[in-house]
Amino acid sequence: MFKKLGIYPIVILSMVFWGMSFVWTSIVFKYYHPITTVFLRLVISSTLLMVFIFITGKVEKLKKEDRGLLFISALFNPFLYFLGENFGLKNSSPTISSVIIATIPVFTPLVAFFTLKERLSWLNIAGIFISFIGIGIMLVNPDLSLNSSPVGAALLLGAVASAIIYSVFLKRLTHKYSALTIITYQNAIGVLYFLPFFLIFDFRHFITVRPNLELISALFQLAFFASSVAYIFYTMTIKKIGVSRTNVFSNLIPVFTAIFSAIFISEIFSITKITGMAIVIAGVMVAQVRKRRIEN
Numbered sequence: 001m002f003k004k005l006g007i008y009p010i011v012i013l014s015m016v017f018w019g020m021s022f023v024w025t026s027i028v029f030k031y032y033h034p035i036t037t038v039f040l041r042l043v044i045s046s047t048l049l050m051v052f053i054f055i056t057g058k059v060e061k062l063k064k065e066d067r068g069l070l071f072i073s074a075l076f077n078p079f080l081y082f083l084g085e086n087f088g089l090k091n092s093s094p095t096i097s098s099v100i101i102a103t104i105p106v107f108t109p110l111v112a113f114f115t116l117k118e119r120l121s122w123l124n125i126a127g128i129f130i131s132f133i134g135i136g137i138m139l140v141n142p143d144l145s146l147n148s149s150p151v152g153a154a155l156l157l158g159a160v161a162s163a164i165i166y167s168v169f170l171k172r173l174t175h176k177y178s179a180l181t182i183i184t185y186q187n188a189i190g191v192l193y194f195l196p197f198f199l200i201f202d203f204r205h206f207i208t209v210r211p212n213l214e215l216i217s218a219l220f221q222l223a224f225f226a227s228s229v230a231y232i233f234y235t236m237t238i239k240k241i242g243v244s245r246t247n248v249f250s251n252l253i254p255v256f257t258a259i260f261s262a263i264f265i266s267e268i269f270s271i272t273k274i275t276g277m278a279i280v281i282a283g284v285m286v287a288q289v290r291k292r293r294i295e296n
Contacts, residue, residue, distance in 0.1 A: 037219075050184055080162040087155045097156055102251045102254050108164050138276030234246065
């Protein structure tokens, strides 16, 4: 089915889920702290994925020489990435947070060029810069002030760096294992990384919260769609078209986040955001154009 439809609808759908994840996370933050939010998200996700691979018989055993690579990969994402993203989101709006996260494609090509020897056409590069202009329009006020606190922006930029490094490790793993196997193991390892922090800093607060339908719904959607399905689709896309071309699609995340934020949590949907989103979409379209003879 995926071969028939092509890989692009799959990666766009993953960006839809990640765009919505900023809204779901903001809802969960009304009840839980960032570390608890990520910890529970990963516990639910890894449990669902493990049950699925055992039921379907799609269990892949890790080779001994790849275990270290997987632990290092999981250190950058989900651990460091989610620390930066969630604490950054705590200090910023969902749309602005997703805009900063969407700068991943701006820096990815340089890293991919030096580490994976991936090439980009001039159209790809032009698309990246066009998208960056759109992101800037959404991020900067008319008086040149930022729509985010410096602390929040710094934490989100740390998440960006973690995601780029993670992409490099992920590319190596995709040659040996299925997307389902990689994400299942990485989320389970992420639970181990977050467990001591959850017990030390958040457990006392966690036991005081009474879960309701809003909290449970947002948490399970985060775990299933954003931490499971989206990452599997993302990993499949990297395997097909490479790190740089896949990460260009992350420019769509703030577009979806702005739309969902306006609908579900009444975030202001200004002309500036609409203009920026239109430019971002144009940049993504340009960046994905390539001549038939050019192969990444």
